[in-house]
Amino acid sequence: MTDRETATIDVSRSEARVLIAALADEEVTASGQRERRVRDLQEYLAREFDFDEHRGTREGEMAAEDDGGWLDNDAVFEDDDPDDTEEVELSRSEAEAVTDALDDFESETAKEDTKGREENADTAEDVRERFVGAFDY
Numbered sequence: 001m002t003d004r005e006t007a008t009i010d011v012s013r014s015e016a017r018v019l020i021a022a023l024a025d026e027e028v029t030a031s032g033q034r035e036r037r038v039r040d041l042q043e044y045l046a047r048e049f050d051f052d053e054h055r056g057t058r059e060g061e062m063a064a065e066d067d068g069g070w071l072d073n074d075a076v077f078e079d080d081d082p083d084d085t086e087e088v089e090l091s092r093s094e095a096e097a098v099t100d101a102l103d104d105f106e107s108e109t110a111k112e113d114t115k116g117r118e119e120n121a122d123t124a125e126d127v128r129e130r131f132v133g134a135f136d137y
Helices: 012-029 030-047 092-111 119-137
Strands: 005-014 051-054 070-074 085-091
Touching: 005 092, 005 119, 012 030, 012 051, 012 092, 012 119, 030 051, 030 085, 030 092, 051 085, 085 092, 092 119
Parallel strands: none
Antiparallel strands: 005 085, 051 070
16 A cells, blocks of 8 residues: 555544644654654644634633644634534545554543543544544554
């Protein structure tokens, strides 16, 4: 199987927020081509879901619910439906980067003592399993 093989998976807005947060965490430790791939994936998802990169000041307005990250334009303009979905098409290598990031995010989030941690960990696990299943690896 080659890097050109792709799979399409439906991802909701709320799942995209968790996915972007996981990729942002992964970007911190990645370097070289991996860092570029992770950043490109964040930007791709941001375009698909109309998120803008923005450093805001209000807690909870960001993808990772902290003071920096991706701003959800629909949430700002009160047209946010967390169940809205988009089809996300990724190559095998992109999906591997996503599943690695989600696996790490799931593990780290489960250790935290923050509001929504269990829900975020469950969301990360669910999305990761869908990507794994799409490529059967």
